[in-house]
Amino acid sequence: MKLNMNNFDALTFDVYGTLIDWEPTIISMFHSTAEQHGVELSRDQLLMEFDKARAALQRIRPALLYPDVLRESYRQFCVSYGMPVNDQECEVYANSVMLWPTFEDTRNAMATLQKRYKIGLLSNIDNTSIQFSERKLGIKADVIVTAENVNAYKPDHAHFESAFEAFAAMGIPKERILHVGQSLRADVIPANQLGISCVWIKRPGRSLGSRPEDAQGAKADLELDTMRELALYHVAQQALL
Incomplete structure (x- = not known):
């Protein structure tokens, strides 16, 4: 009907x-980090790296605030590919909702x-x-x-x-x-x-x-x-x- x-x-x-x-900004930000360190990933791969981290973090209880989810997603992405974690860049990720x-x-x-x-x-x-x-x-x-x-x-x-x-x-x-x-x-x-x-x-x-x-x-x-x-x-x- x-x-x-x-x-x-x-x-x-x-x-x-x-x-x-939100997807293009997330992809762009992850690409920026990867590019600085010579890590080559497709747009789909970059998005899936974020989604994999996000999904795991959102199962944590008590629930994390979303800036913490974004902050930790960035950290996990860096660790996964052997890239150094930049604290200033991390905070840009954590507060990126205003850019979407x-x-x-x-x-x-x-x-x-x-x-x-x-x-x-x-x-x-x-x-x-x-x-x-x-x-x-x-x-x-x-x-x-x-x-x-x-x-x-x-x-x-x-x-x-x-x-x-x-x-x-x-x-x-x-x-x-x-x-x-x-x-x-x-x-x-x-x-x-x-x-x-x-x-x-x-x-x-x-x-x-x-x-x-x-x-x-x-x-x-x-x-x-x-x-x-x-x-x-x-x-x-x-x-x-």
């Missing part, structure tokens, strides 16, 4: 990978969608870093859930359950919430497990969280390439009312 967005009052979004384009840009379609799409829906941001990030990104999105979110808030990283259900509770206080039940994300592993699969509808924003050319090994059991109610397409899909359905 075609997804009817008129059945929802709130949209929750994954942020990094869906709204904020929005996708070019994000701001317009979010402005369109916020006219109709309450907006939630669900992110594996810390409370300080999310402020940089929220300003770049050009919106004021109604609900923000971070890893720091819930002391866990998606796909842990705590992010979603916290959002459900916050929206319920606004009179919006779980079944009236639509989740939107690029990561099959961290967004679509937990949405499936929790019984809520979801949209997969594929973002062609981006892969974190959506490689074949991440996709087992993932089933989105709607698959689109960009946020612009989601905004247009919403507008088209509104026109039918």
Whole structure:
């Protein structure tokens, strides 16, 4: 059945990978370090080095703050390839969230969608870093859930359950919430497990969280390439009312 967005009052979004384009900056930074020391790796290899370290660090409990995840990912990358750890460079990595840009379609799409829906941001990030990104999105979110808030990283259900509770206080039940994300592993699969509808924003050319090994059991109610397409899909359905 075609997804009817008129059945929802709130949209929750994954942020990094869906709204904020983080992969190119991460690749560029890892490439910069590798290039200084004559280490030759492809863009995919550089990204996978980050993802391998990130995944292990996000399983640590109590949960690390995201700057610590970035800081330690850099250190592990250096150690893996016999490169010296530069403390100043390490701190640039730790605070790099402020350098990550929005996708070019994000701001317009979010402005369109916020006219109709309450907006939630669900992110594996810390409370300080999310402020940089929220300003770049050009919106004021109604609900923000971070890893720091819930002391866990998606796909842990705590992010979603916290959002459900916050929206319920606004009179919006779980079944009236639509989740939107690029990561099959961290967004679509937990949405499936929790019984809520979801949209997969594929973002062609981006892969974190959506490689074949991440996709087992993932089933989105709607698959689109960009946020612009989601905004247009919403507008088209509104026109039918």
